[in-house]
Amino acid sequence: MDxxxxxxxxxxxFLAPALLVYTAVLLAPIVxxxxxxxxxxxxxxxxxxxxxxxxxxxxxxxxxxxxxxxTLEYGALVTVFQVALGLLLALMFVFYLRRGSALVRTxxxxxxxLPTVAVAQLFAKVFAIAPQYGLVNSGLHxxxxxxxxxxxxxxxNTALLVLVLMDVWRSMGFYxxxxxxxxxxxxxxxxxxxxxxxxxxxxxxxxxxxxxxxxVLFSALIFSINGTLKVFDSVVALTxxxxxxATTPLTLYMFNNAFSYGEYGYASAVATALSILxxxxxxxxxxxxxxxxxx
Amino acid sequence: MAARKQGxxxxxxxxxxxxxxxxxxxxxxxxxxxxxxxxSATAGTATKSPAAHIDYLSVDQNTVWAPLLNxxxxxxxxxAPGSSFKDxxxxxxxxxxxxxxxxxxxxxxxxxxxPANDLLFQMAKRGEVVDVAKEFKKLGVSKDLVPAAAAILxxxxxxxxLSLPLEFNIEGVWYNKKIFAQNGITVPKTWDQLVADAxxxxxxxxxxxxxxxxxxxxxxxxxxxxIFSKLGADAxxxxxTGKAKLTDPQYVWAAQQVADLGKKGYFGQGVASLDYGPAxxxxxxxxxxxxxxGSWALADFNDPTKNKLGVASIGFFPFPGVSxxxxxxxxxxxxxxxxxxxxxxxxxxxxxxxxxxxxxHYGDEAMRQKGQVTGFVxxxxxxxxxxxxxxxxxxxxxxxxxxxxxxxxxSAKATTVSQQDAAPLVTGQMSPQSFMSAVQQAVSG
Numbered sequence: 001m002d003x004x005x006x007x008x009x010x011x012x013x014f015l016a017p018a019l020l021v022y023t024a025v026l027l028a029p030i031v032x033x034x035x036x037x038x039x040x041x042x043x044x045x046x047x048x049x050x051x052x053x054x055x056x057x058x059x060x061x062x063x064x065x066x067x068x069x070x071t072l073e074y075g076a077l078v079t080v081f082q083v084a085l086g087l088l089l090a091l092m093f094v095f096y097l098r099r100g101s102a103l104v105r106t107x108x109x110x111x112x113x114l115p116t117v118a119v120a121q122l123f124a125k126v127f128a129i130a131p132q133y134g135l136v137n138s139g140l141h142x143x144x145x146x147x148x149x150x151x152x153x154x155x156x157n158t159a160l161l162v163l164v165l166m167d168v169w170r171s172m173g174f175y176x177x178x179x180x181x182x183x184x185x186x187x188x189x190x191x192x193x194x195x196x197x198x199x200x201x202x203x204x205x206x207x208x209x210x211x212x213x214x215x216v217l218f219s220a221l222i223f224s225i226n227g228t229l230k231v232f233d234s235v236v237a238l239t240x241x242x243x244x245x246a247t248t249p250l251t252l253y254m255f256n257n258a259f260s261y262g263e264y265g266y267a268s269a270v271a272t273a274l275s276i277l278x279x280x281x282x283x284x285x286x287x288x289x290x291x292x293x294x295x
Numbered sequence: 296m297a298a299r300k301q302g303x304x305x306x307x308x309x310x311x312x313x314x315x316x317x318x319x320x321x322x323x324x325x326x327x328x329x330x331x332x333x334x335s336a337t338a339g340t341a342t343k344s345p346a347a348h349i350d351y352l353s354v355d356q357n358t359v360w361a362p363l364l365n366x367x368x369x370x371x372x373x374x375a376p377g378s379s380f381k382d383x384x385x386x387x388x389x390x391x392x393x394x395x396x397x398x399x400x401x402x403x404x405x406x407x408x409x410p411a412n413d414l415l416f417q418m419a420k421r422g423e424v425v426d427v428a429k430e431f432k433k434l435g436v437s438k439d440l441v442p443a444a445a446a447i448l449x450x451x452x453x454x455x456x457l458s459l460p461l462e463f464n465i466e467g468v469w470y471n472k473k474i475f476a477q478n479g480i481t482v483p484k485t486w487d488q489l490v491a492d493a494x495x496x497x498x499x500x501x502x503x504x505x506x507x508x509x510x511x512x513x514x515x516x517x518x519x520x521x522i523f524s525k526l527g528a529d530a531x532x533x534x535x536t537g538k539a540k541l542t543d544p545q546y547v548w549a550a551q552q553v554a555d556l557g558k559k560g561y562f563g564q565g566v567a568s569l570d571y572g573p574a575x576x577x578x579x580x581x582x583x584x585x586x587x588x589g590s591w592a593l594a595d596f597n598d599p600t601k602n603k604l605g606v607a608s609i610g611f612f613p614f615p616g617v618s619x620x621x622x623x624x625x626x627x628x629x630x631x632x633x634x635x636x637x638x639x640x641x642x643x644x645x646x647x648x649x650x651x652x653x654x655x656h657y658g659d660e661a662m663r664q665k666g667q668v669t670g671f672v673x674x675x676x677x678x679x680x681x682x683x684x685x686x687x688x689x690x691x692x693x694x695x696x697x698x699x700x701x702x703x704x705x706s707a708k709a710t711t712v713s714q715q716d717a718a719p720l721v722t723g724q725m726s727p728q729s730f731m732s733a734v735q736q737a738v739s740g
Contacts, residue, residue, distance in 0.1 A: 043399035044417045057740075063733075130565025131573050131582070154508065154567030154722055240388065243508070243567045244719035259392040261708035262414060 030275075036268035044262065054269035063245055064270065067253040068277070074160065074249060075228040081168045082224050086175025087217070091205060093176070094183045105180065109173035116170075120237030123166045127152040156246030159239050163247060167234050171227075175220055182216025183209070218289055225285065229278055250274045346377030347649035350404040350641075352393070354633060355384035356510075356571045359594045359665055360461050364406075364653065367660055371652050378649065387510065387571075387633075388714075391707040398423055405641040409458045409634045411707035412451070419457060425637035428456040434647060436654040443691070444670030447629055451703055458634030460670020461657070464589040465690050466516065466628040466700075467613045469596075471604060474501060474584045482612045484624070486521065486552070489615050493561045496584050504556070505583035506721075507574035508567035511714030512702065513587060514553060514721055517614075519701030520626050521549035524616035528623075528698050534738060535704045541735040542728070550720060550727035557721025567718040579603055587614070590687040591632050594665040597681045606681050613690075622698070627690065629697030631670055709737035 037054055041047040058064055089108060093101040111119065128134035129151045133141060137149045152158045186209060194208045210217070232251045235241060241248035241256070248256075250270060258267035349368060353361055361382040368380035383404075385393050394410040397403045398418050409415060418424050428445060431437045444460040452458075468489075475481075478499055483489040493503035506513045522530045526545055533539040539546070556562065563583065575595060578586035579602050586592075595601045596609055613625040642650070658671030666684040668691060680688075702710040713734045719725035725733075 042395065044395060044414070044421065124568075128565070128568065130563060130569050131577055131580075149564075151565050151567055151722070154565065154718065156719075156724060242715060242718065243722065244716045244725060246719070246724070256711070259395060260711055261706075262391075262395055262417075263708075 033268045033271055036264050037272055038265070040263065040265035042258075042262040042264045047265070050265065054266050057266060058269050058273060063248075063253065064250075064273070066245060067248050067250045067270075068273075070160070070247060071229060071231075071249040071251075071274075071277070074164065074231060075225060077160075077164045078167050078228045078231075079221065079224040081164065082171055082175050082228075083179075083217070083220050085168060085172040086179050086220065089172065089176035090179035090183050091209070093180050105173075105177060108176055111170045112174045114170070116233045117237045119166060119170055120234065123162060124153065124238060127162050129154075153239055154243055156243060159243065159247050163234065163238055166238060167228075167231070170234075175224070178220050178223075179213065179216060182213050185216075186212045222282075222285065225281060226278075229274075229281065250277070344375035344648050345645035346375055346379070347371070347643075347645045348379050348381075349406065349646065349649060350381045350383075351406040351635075352383055352385065352397075352404045353406075353408050353635070354387040354390055356387050357591075357633065359591070359661070359667060360635065363657075363660060363664065366664070367653060367656060368649070371649060374652075375645070375649070388711075391711070394418075401640070403638045403640070405638050405646060406459075406635050407638065409636045411710050412704065413706040415452070415457060415636070419455075423638055423640065424457050425639045425642060426455055426457065427459055427637065430637070430642075430647075430650070431654060434651045434654070436651055439654045439658070439672050441658075441670045441672055443629075443697075444631055447697065447699075448631055448634065448670075451630075451699065458631065458636045460631040461635050461661075462589075462591050462632030463668050463670040463691065464591050464630055464632050465613075465687060465694065465697075466587070466589040466630070467611055467690075469578070469586045469588055469592070470610050470612065471578070471581060471584050472608050472610045473604070474581070475610070480584075482610070483615045485615050485618045486524070487618065490552075490556070493556065493585075494559070497559065497561055502563040502577070502583040503561040503585060504563075505569075505574050505577040505586045506562050506566055507569045507571045508562075508718030508721065509570045510574075511717035512700075513571075513574070514562075514566075514717040515701045515713050516587060516628070517553045517556075518549045520614045520628065520698070521552055521617065522546055522701070523628075523698045524614075524622040524626055525549065525620040527621035528696060530622075531699070531701065531704060534735075537739075541731040541738065547727050547731050550730050554720050554723070554727045554730075558723055562721055567722050576601075589628075589630065589632060590668060593681070593683055593687060594667050596683055597666040606683055609683060611683070611686055611690075623696055626698055627694045628700055629691070629694060630700060630703075705738060709734055712737040 036047075038049060038051060039047040040050045040054065093105060097104055126135045127137075129137050129149070133149070136152065140146065140148045150158065152162050190208065190212070191204070194204055199208060230251055231249055232255070235247055235249055235252055239247045241252050245253075251274065254267045254270040254274065257263050257270060347368075349364070351361060351364065361384070365380045365382065368378055372378050390408055391410045391414055394403070394407060395414055397407075398414075398421070403423060410418075415424060427448075428437070428440070431440055440456075441460070441463060444463045445456050447463075448456045448458060448460060470482075474496070478496060478501070480492045480495060483492050496503045508514065519531065522545075525548070530539070530546075534541055534546075541547075557566070563577070569577070575586070575588070575592065577583050579595070581604055597606060599605075602609075613627050616622055616624045616626050618624075637650070654671060658669050658673040659675060661667045661669045661671075662673050662680075662684070663677050666681045668684065668687050702713050705713065716725055716730050716733055720727065720730045
């Protein structure tokens with residue numbers, strides 16, 4: 001075994017197929033896309049070299065900055081709520097629902113496996129106002145809070161809230177299970193000794209459990225940030241970027257530019273901007289984590 | 296055969312006898328079938344056409360073209376057995392994107408809903424769009440195309456007929472006669488009168504207009520009509536040539552008027568989340584007084600399962616213009632709806648014969664089955680026409696100066712921006728200035 005793994009040629013032979021596929025499917029299109037940023041046009045009308053014009057347009061494009069702001073807002077809100085609620089649920093599973101937690105865990109995880117479009121249709125009907133009131137508006141009407149009845153998906157800020165609610169509801173179960181797995185790994189003896197020392201409840205969690213949960217929490221955050229910055233299906237299924245461009249993230253903006261307006265070059269520039277954003281945030285998160293560990 | 300016995304003669308011999316009788320009967324039936332088949336074969340071979348295979352990509356908001364073409368293909372099977380019709384639908388907002396993708400992969404179906412102008416012209420350069428006027432001349436069915444419909448299409452497509460006019464529509468305001476009568480509202484002749492009528496209705500708790508914010512274009516139609524009315528019929532052509540900008544005060548005024556309607560709540564609370572069908576339902580269920588729409592909606596108005604008001608309760612008046620404007624006092628936008636283009640690469644001789652059949656019969660079938668007017672000539676009007684259909688036929692005949700619509704000459708991007716931003720315009724989330732500025736930016740660059 002050692003002989004094989006030390007032989008460079010053997011390593012190359014084992015890695016080559018996967019590396020080839022990876023290059024063809026992931027790296028080549030990235031380079032291709034970067035080349036597109038210097039051109040304008042599409043497959044039907046042909047391509048024309050325009051140098052840095054796309055980036056110049058990007059910087060002055062109001063819609064791009066709106067999309068960027070929405071992406072960051074959405075990412076921050078969903079990440080915070082997903083992980084926080086997941087953590088709360090995991091703590092509940094371990095410390096309160098010791099025996100019944102299997103059933104509750106399954107129920108909470110169930111929305112994760114539902115198709116996005118089905119969930120979006122569900123939420124669209126729940127928050128509907130026309131032709132009939134949906135569940136939320138009917139409920140508000142029933143408790144005489146008519147001032148709160150509104151077109152939830154018809155205004156940008158409330159549409160963002162509905163979107164965040166939908167995505168958090170859908171995925172908090174996943175984070176709950178992930179963090180539960182991490183919590184279960186915390187040695188029981190440490191918790192016992194901490195309890196003997198007088199720590200209980202919130203202090204136990206804050207000073208003993210959370211630090212030990214650190215690595216799992218960190219990877220949950222990475223998962224979450226990665227997924228929310230690249231959101232596409234939830235947005236398209238619920239609001240299609242509307243009303244107007246109020247809930248259009250960078251991914252959808254790039255998609256519209258490429259395939260609806262036929263501007264592959266500009267869309268590639270937007271994609272490059274999104275990649276740079278993801279890179280910066282990842283570096284920031286890793287930098288923060290590294291600092292934490294050395295403390 | 297066994298020896299005859301007293302008791303068993305009948306049972307013994309009957310099976311044999313039955314067998315012979317059955318055999319004779321079967322032979323007779325077989326012979327008859329052979330003769331019949333032979334007869335029909337000889338009768339049929341003289342007029343049989345090769346099988347046509349039609350595939351059609353259309354928007355799912357429409358409920359007329361695909362079912363009608365399907366029904367006609369079933370009839371066409373009598374002279375071209377083995378013909379088939381396959382239809383697939385996509386949402387209206389995905390049309391440009393899907394057509395572009397299919398065109399770049401050389402996978403366009405034979406028939407497809409026409410995308411925005413800029414995309415269409417690119418495709419025409421690549422030979423992916425049939426010039427319908429030339430094709431019909433070749434097939435000898437030019438006289439089956441209504442001249443006014445061809446003229447409208449030439450206006451939209453810079454002098455060529457690049458689509459089939461499966462619809463030929465006027466647009467205007469359809470209103471609920473009962474609501475008008477009960478509230479003492481008369482048909483308005485000017486824009487100011489229309490706004491006053493809407494105010495009256497709103498005060499009585501009746502929603503004045505039903506419109507789809509998700510589609511957006513029912514709202515931007517109003518903006519376009521106000522522009523034509525105030526500035527003349529070439530006002531939007533000037534935008535394309537750069538002689539005027541949408542951010543000019545007169546153009547912004549039009550957007551302001553429509554934004555004001557929204558601000559006063561005349562479109563109802565849920566305008567931004569209503570799609571085409573639900574908005575139409577709001578009107579047809581009597582929950583709104585007026586519905587600006589094209590006459591393609593007649594197919595639904597004439598359908599008693601959708602129209603709860605009854606055909607007699609729906610009236611029509613042309614869009615009332617602004618008093619003192621450069622345009623006509625009553626505007627009748629005319630269009631060919633969402634037209635359908637043909638892919639020459641799939642137009643085989645067999646399919647061309649099918650196309651000829653459609654050209655000769657579509658006008659009549661649409662009129663007979665749906666009471667809908669199309670850009671194909673109707674050879675024989677049905678004895679009983681719905682009063683709404685008669686109205687539309689009359690209006691089409693008398694309109695001398697039709698106008699197009701707001702996004703008619705726009706690129707795919709400008710059309711999308713305009714239609715997407717219509718809902719924020721009427722819910723107050725976007726000011727008229729920002730709306731016009733966003734659309735102008737999409738038009739110029």
